[in-house]
Amino acid sequence: MSDHPVTPLDAVMSPARIMALMGEVETAALMEAAGAVALDAFGPIVTYSPKVFIPLTRLCRDVCHYCTFATTPRRMDSPYLEMDEVLSIARAGARQGCREALFTLGDRPEDRYGAARSWLTDHGYDSTLAYVAAAARAVFEETGLLPHLNPGILSPDDYAMLRPHAASMGLMLESSSERLCEKGGPHFGSPDKRPAVRLASIAAAGEAKVPFTSGILIGIGETRFERVEALCALRDLHLRHDHIQEVIVQNFRAKPGTLMAGHADAPLEELLWSIAVARLILPRDVSIQVPPNLQPDALESLIAAGMNDWGGVSPVTADHVNPEAPWPHLATLDEASARAGRILRQRLAIGPRHASEPGKWLDPRLAPSVRRQVDGQGLVRADDWHAGSGLAAPDLILGQQTSPRISRILAGLAGGQEPRREAIATLFTADGGDFSAVVQMADRIRQEAVGSTVTHVVNRNINYTNICLYKCGFCAFSKGSTKALRGPAYRLDLPEISRRAVEAVERGATEVCLQGGIHPDYDGETYLAIVDAVRTAAPSLHIHAFSALEVHHGATTLGLPIEDYLARLKAAGLSTLPGTAAEILDPDVRAIIAPDKVTADQWIQIMRAAHGVGLRSTATIMFGHVDNYTHWTSHLLQVRALQRETGGFTEFVPLPFVHMEAPFWRRGASRSGPTYREAVLMHAVARIVLHPLIPNIQVSWVKMGPDGAAAILDAGANDLGGVLMDESITRAAGGVHGQLFDQPAMARLARSIGRPLRQRTTLYDLLPEEADPSASREHQLERT
Template sequence: MSSCYDGLLEGEDRALASGPLDALIARSERMTMAGFGPIVTYSRKVFIPLTKLCRDVCHYCTFASTPSRVDTAYMSREAVLAVARAGAAAGCREALFTLGDRPEARYAAAREALGQLGHSTTLSYVEEMARAVLDETGLLPHINAGLMDDADYAALRPVSASMGLMLETVSERLSQKGGPHHGSPDKWPAHRLASIEAAGRAAVPFTTGLLIGIGETREERIEALIAIRDLHRRYGHIQEVIIQNFRAKPGTLMVDHPEPSLEDHLWTIAMARLVLGPDMVIQAPPNLHAPEELAALLRAGVNDWGGVSPVTPDHVNPEAPWPHLALLEQATVAAGRVLRERLAIGPAYALEADRWSEPAIARKVRQSIDARGLPVTDGWHAGTGDLAPALASGGATAGSAEIDAIIAAARSGERLDEDAIIRLFEADGSHVEQITQAADRLRREVVGDAVTHVINRNINYTNICLYKCGFCAFSKGSTKAMRGPAYRLDLEEVGRRAAEAWDRGATEVCLQGGIHPDYDGNTYLSVIKAVRDAAPGIHIHAFSPLEVTHGATTLGLSLEDYLTQLRDAGLSTLPGTAAEILDDEIRDIICPDKLNTQEWLEVMRTAHRVGLRTTATIMYGHVEGYRHWARHLLRVRDLQVETGGFTEFVPLPFVHMEAPIWRKGRSRSGPSFRETILMHAVARLVLNPVIVNIQASWVKLGATGVAAALRAGVNDLGGTLMDESITRAAGGLNGQLCDPAQMAAYAAEAGRHSVQRTTLYGRVAARELEAAE
């Protein structure tokens, strides 16, 4: 039997469109969860109605007005900035400019007002005001300015994070006499589609959508969705699609027009999901439905609530106040979802800010977001001494069974695949607690409740380095370095510090430095000799894989021959630093002249082969994504299965404050606290059972962060680090020494006990224990 949707839809979609609503919604919900999981986003914004004059006369609109009914044709600069500053003070991140379409084409009053403001067009004034808001308040402008062409988008793109224009409908009937768009030249579908296409050519992250219930048919709604889909396939610029339900408003020609039912709205949302696919953000305004109806919208395919303002009303729907954010979150959580703030530029576009934004916008966006493209709102940054925020979950989050299945596979020792690991890193809401508790149970079963540490001293013998890693604030290019003095310790001083560390109870010295232009392989052998002569009994944990490679290359030796020489000279173990992210896509950005992934792995493989144990690290939270984290963990795991040479895994969150790559606006501002805790917990699960020790860096996490990590699968706090300098050079504030008493306090805070260990996780001899007391 033929369907009224023949020619528009095919196969299953056509059957679902004509069939029971429950089946359609079930299909849409599965697609939404596949694309976005339980996350539902909203933008915390202010609304700036720059002008309510408009050349269109839509029969349902209460926003547009006439010169005789407004106090002023345009908001003044002072009024605009007052609203924006109030929004910034209230924690908003977006300024939504709403305005009528080219009122100067209809009203002399608009032309006169623009002239007094020094402008000839409304769009020119929009550009000035958006720039003022961006520069003076930091809010990211989103501009809804009506029909625009290529030149208009080019002018406004530098001062906006995104723009929008509702398609509303593709029905030309509605623009003819008797229709709601009659007398509104800007509402002809062909004109609006041309403007949306021009936004695609300009690479503008764009919001569009449908207004349903104004007289269009369901077939015409599908035609509009297909038009949007086809434009997005061509340009990739549609960041979200709004499915807005018509509301009859007093004082309009359509005051008696029937409003669409909830079921009709749900049908259209679900059809939008089917037509536009699992990855399209679909929005419905939460203030146009009763709170008890919001869960139904989510099930139908909504994954975004749009803009919600704690400062300004919805000027387009003034009769419908925004729900309080607490109520919106409550309704979202009750539906098994997690409410999270987003920017004016959607997450997927924020992660590609260089493509979708001008440089000044891209910098601001990049420094605001986590690896999901969502703004970091927890107020925590690695190395700053910030108090760790609570990771409250609210109610039970949908999708827990999937998380349980991944956890079960990890506990059994199975090698997880990339997608499963990414799913763990994407966890939010109650899933975070689900993962951290599982990791901590596994920790207890594998290594018990002791929190171990080693008494050690850092000796960074030079900060002069030939390499220019973008994340490193420690290294200096010469003795005339801009950021603090460059130095090079002589061998006598290296030996003195090692002897002093031994006398103070240290069992280990950790030696690393920059790649000094005068260093060769003999330099590192001399450093070992200096330490061994000064402190014969101390464990020498020294030399990153980059230093090892530099030493071998300068002497013309193979890695195996050189590592054997280092071992025979007294080297005990190697730190697994210089790993950063073990994926060359990222290394090409942050350290292009450094070891590549396979070279780092080969140093570790060779060290293990000659009997030298090593640690493994990851430095995360800068330019990489969850897929890169997954690849890193799997590469470490695979090498451990091959060699068994890693003693521990050490997550190191990026400390951004003084890092060159951050100061240039090329990186994020470190990981969020959620990401940081998940890194430790997920590492425990992914590396099970081949690496049993997961370490937290007290230097990076601070006291409260350490306590949280110890409840998320961590069993070791590393070294006491007399003279820690690398994190401090990056702007870290958490001190340079954590004595055994503080280690014990960290453990006690998590309800556990502290135990001193050797570098290789052995028992400490009586002499060292006595000296450390």
């Protein structure tokens, strides 16, 4: 280890200053520092993109002295791939599970070759870039693969033409050295390799809001200082435009038949030094990518040096730029990543950070595809599970090794540290060993707070109307007319509501849950009449009714303050409120998913008022649509703050978004619900963040299914909610669970994880064992 420690770098430090600080530091010390930065920034995840390479043309107007990709017309059957050839390659990739189509090609070959000009004219294109646009559009429309384009130097007009058809684009800077463009240098005779020209093109990509890939090529005659200069130039462009998703650090390999065939390959030591320096110079949100096929025997060392992305790996096509270097098998990358304490994950052609904001970084034609493929951090969904789908809960990758950043956060929280916004958001990224650590801590807290008993309530849902004035983008339950997508519109009259309440009592219910759409004929008196109908017909029932939206509508229509209307509801017999209509307590999210609904502030005010008049309530979150981990964090902290103030929440209920029939998912405006990993983490993180203020975390068996619910009961949850006779809202959204999950089924579920089941009241008082069917020997010992 060097006696010179690695000094943290300022965000705009000059290349000269950086070299002065790093010049005497040994590579091993740089690697150690860079590896720690990568682990802290990206956690244990190492990404790759399953892709096909489409060499649209191998003609190029430049002459790079190390390149075997570019050739001449007389060595080709055709200057360009025909469209059917392009689509054939893309379809083969799609069949093999690829998600990206990488278009590789030379730079504007029609400027140099008549054969290229003739082919383009004969096929109806005025330029190579016009054909690139047409081919990219055809590939996306025919196969769903997301195009990534590497067409060379582009102007602002070029980006405007290509952006509607590309998820991302790329241009290697290679080097910032003008010296390499002089006679005898590797870039002599290639005007497009001028650093100023390339930097201007990369800057134009930023102006055009194009997610971008760039990089450096090491070992072609540049100095270490010139590498640092190039990295600083990319750093500065990204700080200006925020568009660079990854920087490739690629080692030169000499190729026979080129002018540099006798030039020595870049040594591994130089590659590791360059990776580490790149990681230390570049902003933490920029990935460092290293092609695994160019150093197949040093994969773990590459990770240790600070890389976090393997780039594109194809199960179908060769690396046309380095044909001598076959792609490693994915199992090899997986094993090497695991040996380095990392987890291999797929990403799209658009990197995860930019994929999390498709409305900003993608054309509307591409954004829906990206939304539907990614999770809350912009990575490809790791499995096919969806909330409410009925699919079996998938196995998650677990591990023993916890990353330093998660270890620090959990240790701080265990020591009594107040939950902090950035730390909580980081917990939602937990995977592998990090995931295991978060879940285990949540389960320990659950055991300490409420013990091992799994609780439930016997209840009935009465959704008294599905006709609604509001147009929430996530809701497939409400109908604006009888022309409804899933079943007819309806409105129950008071006698039918009373009949169902009586029937609920006869079937053993202790609670009735009343919610519905905001019918245009309803006012505050309607809700009072509904409560009275239930209380008169079934005096013993606990009436759990009315979302914050219904309360707001009732109060507004009567011209009453919220507190006064809630007091009237309580006097009429209302017992508690469900904490629904919360969705995500963030104005930006609500403006998309429910722009005409109660605001986040109004929801908080209504819950505060309810608690103030002696009505307790649940708190919920509906997650996995257009939200992200920062929004989830803000929601949890707002619930925590209100609970500290009022103590009125009985439980916290995460509700994974069921997407199948949701209107805004069908329009391509939302993700496909949370992943299974995210759904489990929401319960675990909620347990950790809300402890000790909210003692009960409920899992929705309707959303998660029995096996998912069982797993979450081992991840911090302690309550299964209600048996839910006649649940209809989730089923309207396409969920297959619902209607009834009876006590014997709940007993089997609890027994499968070695826990006792007990029936509770709405306020979490346990029924005496002699009055609790779920505690009976018959139910506890019933065979699965």
